[in-house]
Amino acid sequence: MTNKEAFALAKKYIPGGVDSPVRAFGSVGGEPFIVKNASGAYIYDIEGNRYLDFIQSWGPLIFGHCDKDIENSVFEAVKNGLSYGAPCENETKLASMIVSEFDDIEKIRFVSSGTEATMSAIRVARGYAKKDGLIKFEGCYHGHSDALLVKAGSGATTYGNASSAGVPNDVVKNTHLAIYNDIKSVENIFKNHQIGAVIIEPIAGNMGLVPSDAKFLKQLRELCDKFGAVLILDEVMSGFRASKHGSKPFYDVKADLITFGKVIGGGMPVAAFGGRAEIMDCLSPDGAVYQAGTLSGNPVAMAAGIASLSKIQNSPKLYEKLENLAKRLVDGFKNAANNAGVAMQTDVRGSMFGFFFNENPVKNYDDALKSDTKLYAKFHRKMLEKGVYLAPSQFETGFICDAMSEADIDFAINAAKEAFLEIKNG
Numbered sequence: 001m002t003n004k005e006a007f008a009l010a011k012k013y014i015p016g017g018v019d020s021p022v023r024a025f026g027s028v029g030g031e032p033f034i035v036k037n038a039s040g041a042y043i044y045d046i047e048g049n050r051y052l053d054f055i056q057s058w059g060p061l062i063f064g065h066c067d068k069d070i071e072n073s074v075f076e077a078v079k080n081g082l083s084y085g086a087p088c089e090n091e092t093k094l095a096s097m098i099v100s101e102f103d104d105i106e107k108i109r110f111v112s113s114g115t116e117a118t119m120s121a122i123r124v125a126r127g128y129a130k131k132d133g134l135i136k137f138e139g140c141y142h143g144h145s146d147a148l149l150v151k152a153g154s155g156a157t158t159y160g161n162a163s164s165a166g167v168p169n170d171v172v173k174n175t176h177l178a179i180y181n182d183i184k185s186v187e188n189i190f191k192n193h194q195i196g197a198v199i200i201e202p203i204a205g206n207m208g209l210v211p212s213d214a215k216f217l218k219q220l221r222e223l224c225d226k227f228g229a230v231l232i233l234d235e236v237m238s239g240f241r242a243s244k245h246g247s248k249p250f251y252d253v254k255a256d257l258i259t260f261g262k263v264i265g266g267g268m269p270v271a272a273f274g275g276r277a278e279i280m281d282c283l284s285p286d287g288a289v290y291q292a293g294t295l296s297g298n299p300v301a302m303a304a305g306i307a308s309l310s311k312i313q314n315s316p317k318l319y320e321k322l323e324n325l326a327k328r329l330v331d332g333f334k335n336a337a338n339n340a341g342v343a344m345q346t347d348v349r350g351s352m353f354g355f356f357f358n359e360n361p362v363k364n365y366d367d368a369l370k371s372d373t374k375l376y377a378k379f380h381r382k383m384l385e386k387g388v389y390l391a392p393s394q395f396e397t398g399f400i401c402d403a404m405s406e407a408d409i410d411f412a413i414n415a416a417k418e419a420f421l422e423i424k425n426g
């Protein structure tokens with residue numbers, strides 16, 4: 001089957017042919033390729049084309065596809081059963097590995113997706129604070145639970161929905177939208193509503209890469225303290241990605257709760273939320289906040305997480321290497337763009353990179369939306385033709401993996417040079 005035939009067949013049985021909307025290439029046009037397999041830095045389609053993969057499953061694969069250590073730990077775990085629905089030692093082991101890396105976290109609970117992690121963190125935060133109001137930031141994405149689908153970023157941005165159909169207004173009436181990096185917008189909400197929780201991506205990765213300002217985040221912490229709200233740092237993407245300690249090295253801000261996902265599962269469905277014991281002990285069975293999951297703490301998924309984090313602990317130079325490659329890439333992209341007369345804003349946080357076709361620095365969602373998405377679509381298609389797989393949307397973050405070399409990065413930069421020249425010469 002060709003990619004085209006396989007995608008047509010997928011569309012017959014699956015809405016839009018995909019199980020997560022951004023995969024459908026809606027904002028860049030064309031159709032997605034259908035994956036046959038992947039290895040290291042590369043992903044291959046069913047027609048035999050090879051692509052250098054800067055998506056890496058949207059973040060989880062910090063060591064690249066088919067990392068041998070993670071694979072082997074999964075193979076071993078599978079032999080002992082796929083799921084128990086009862087406590088196993090792997091859960092405690094992975095929990096202790098994360099808790100020991102974060103001063104803010106005393107207890108942690110595992111779930112199977114980032115969506116569940118943020119939804120559950122908000123529930124326990126509200127249960128602890130005993131106030132219903134929630135503040136989220138425009139352009140930040142925290143998964144697809146009802147209360148958070150208020151002008152969400154990522155896939156929802158791409159599809160131009162201010163919010164999702166099927167979400168009753170009653171469900172989002174306690175969700176207040178603030179402007180990223182704008183402390184006044186937060187203060188106004190605090191002054192006018194009873195706020196129990198604030199959720200933020202300290203390094204936003206779902207409107208493109210937009211890190212928060214250190215001063216802004218510090219002031220946000222102060223407002224939460226002043227008004228008695230729980231501060232949730234959503235590090236589902238940035239956790240073990242921006243650094244071994246997520247956003248921590250970039251900010252001097254204590255979190256009440258932190259959410260994780262992506263890298264902590266090494267490619268398996270694992271996510272988690274954790275924080276101060278005083279808050280986490282509000283969860284059932286000890287407390288009154290209900291939260292559960294049939295496959296939560298799945299032994300095979302835990303094994304992949306343990307292997308992934310062990311490897312991170314044993315690779316002291318990992319993030320330095322990934323950051324150098326990320327910088328090399330965006331510098332190369334920027335030069336190529338500028339040489340063709342195209343304005344580009346770039347940023348890097350550890351293994352995360354972002355670039356906007358934008359004249360001005362991007363500090364919030366409105367700024368991001370001023371980017372040239374038509375140009376991005378053209379660039380995306382050209383890069384794909386040249387064997388480089390970038391996110392099919394201007395409003396996503398790119399990921400470097402340990403399997404990438406300088407030669408891989410230079411291959412992508414050369415492709416970008418050609419792409420910009422071709423676009424310029426129309």
Ligand SMILES: *Cc1c(COP(=O)(O)O)cnc(C)c1O
Binds near residue numbers: 141235
């Ligand atoms: C990916 C992501 C989520 C949602 O995680 P899923 O596993 O896709 O449900 C939540 N928050 C952030 C910051 C993310 O990047």
